[in-house]
Amino acid sequence: MSEQALDIDGLTALAQASALVTAGCGCEIASYPGWTRTPVSFPQAHMRPAGTLAGDPYDEPTFAEYHPSGTNYWSPDAPIAIHYFPYNRCSVQQCTVCLRYCLTYVEAGGYYVEPRIRALDARLIVDAPVAD
Numbered sequence: 001m002s003e004q005a006l007d008i009d010g011l012t013a014l015a016q017a018s019a020l021v022t023a024g025c026g027c028e029i030a031s032y033p034g035w036t037r038t039p040v041s042f043p044q045a046h047m048r049p050a051g052t053l054a055g056d057p058y059d060e061p062t063f064a065e066y067h068p069s070g071t072n073y074w075s076p077d078a079p080i081a082i083h084y085f086p087y088n089r090c091s092v093q094q095c096t097v098c099l100r101y102c103l104t105y106v107e108a109g110g111y112y113v114e115p116r117i118r119a120l121d122a123r124l125i126v127d128a129p130v131a132d
C-alpha cells in the first residue's frame, strides 16, 4: 500500500480523531508531545501507515524550521508546520490498538540514524508556506 499524501485538512482530521482517544495504550503516543527518540519498546507491529507529509509539491523539502513564537525543535508546543523540517519528511502512523496517530521520521546525522516520534496535535498544525 503506497502512502497517501496528506494535506492540512486531512492531517487535522486525523489529529482531531486522535484527540478523542482517552484509553491508555502500550504505544504511549500521548506521552510524546514533543519529538522523542522512538523507544526500543515501541510496539511498531501495532502501527499502520496512515499517510505522509513528504513529497510536498511546494519545493525541495527544506531543512528550515518554523518557530515564530520562540519554540525550538524539541518544544512540546512547537508548531507542526507541515511545509517545514522535519514535518516535510514525516509519515503519519496509526496505532491499531488505541487508534491514536503519531508523526514519525528518521533523523539522519553524520554518524547515526535515529527514528523519532511525536504525537499529532490538531492545535499545533499550521500551513505556513516556506519563504524563499
Ligand SMILES: [Zn+2]
Pocket (backbone or CB within 6 Å): 025, 026, 027, 028, 029, 095, 096, 097, 098, 099, 100
Ligand atoms: Zn496505541
